[in-house]
Amino acid sequence: MIGPVKNHRHEQVTVTIDELVPPDHFLRTVDTLIDFSFIEQIATPYYCSDNGRPAIPPITLFKMLFIGYFYGIRSERQLEKEIRSSIPYRWFLGYSLLDPIPDHSTISFNRKGRFEDTTVFEEIFDETVRQAQAHGLVSGRVLLSDSTHVKANANKNKFIRKAKSKKVSSYFAELEQAVQEDREAHGKKP
Numbered sequence: 001m002i003g004p005v006k007n008h009r010h011e012q013v014t015v016t017i018d019e020l021v022p023p024d025h026f027l028r029t030v031d032t033l034i035d036f037s038f039i040e041q042i043a044t045p046y047y048c049s050d051n052g053r054p055a056i057p058p059i060t061l062f063k064m065l066f067i068g069y070f071y072g073i074r075s076e077r078q079l080e081k082e083i084r085s086s087i088p089y090r091w092f093l094g095y096s097l098l099d100p101i102p103d104h105s106t107i108s109f110n111r112k113g114r115f116e117d118t119t120v121f122e123e124i125f126d127e128t129v130r131q132a133q134a135h136g137l138v139s140g141r142v143l144l145s146d147s148t149h150v151k152a153n154a155n156k157n158k159f160i161r162k163a164k165s166k167k168v169s170s171y172f173a174e175l176e177q178a179v180q181e182d183r184e185a186h187g188k189k190p
Contacts, residue, residue: 017096020087026070027092033135034128036063042123046114056102060093061110062124064102067092069171075178076104076111108179111172 021028036059043058067089068079083089084101095101115121180190 017087017091021091025088027088031092034131038127039124042120056106063093064107074174076107076175077182080104
């Protein structure tokens with residue numbers, strides 16, 4: 001909810017963030033067809049429930065990475081800026097226009113620290129592809145994304161849990177390089 005604002009006739013009207021996202025926006029389609037609640041079950045074992053600050057929900061963090069991947073945002077600092085200024089991104093993540101956006105370092109810590117040596121990314125990719133296939137978004141043989149050929153094993157009779165993650169790994173390597181360049185530019189240790 002944005003709240004009361006004045007229209008061009010100086011009348012007060014109430015606007016919701018939902019009203020500001022076009023009905024045919026790509027992220028609306030993704031949000032309608034993919035049930036991201038499975039991420040909570042996969043990621044929960046990597047969180048401490050009784051120590052430290054309240055965590056950013058894992059679904060939110062992974063949706064942030066999806067936004068970066070979908071829209072080719074090649075640094076976590078830039079991803080934070082884009083989310084801060086994009087109404088559809090905020091809507092997709094469940095943030096209002098006034099909610100603070102997690103710092104880029106939080107995104108980086110979770111990607112590199114918390115989930116680096118786990119199968120979490122593969123499990124989330126597998127389930128997302130499975131749901132996309134169930135909705136007819138992915139055929140059984142080949143998935144084309146941004147003109148990049150990605151091998152997908154989506155034959156329901158020969159299902160093997162193996163992700164072809166070269167493109168995703170490349171994206172994470174680019175994020176890590178951006179982090180290191182940013183640290184160097186700000187006089188911080190690698």
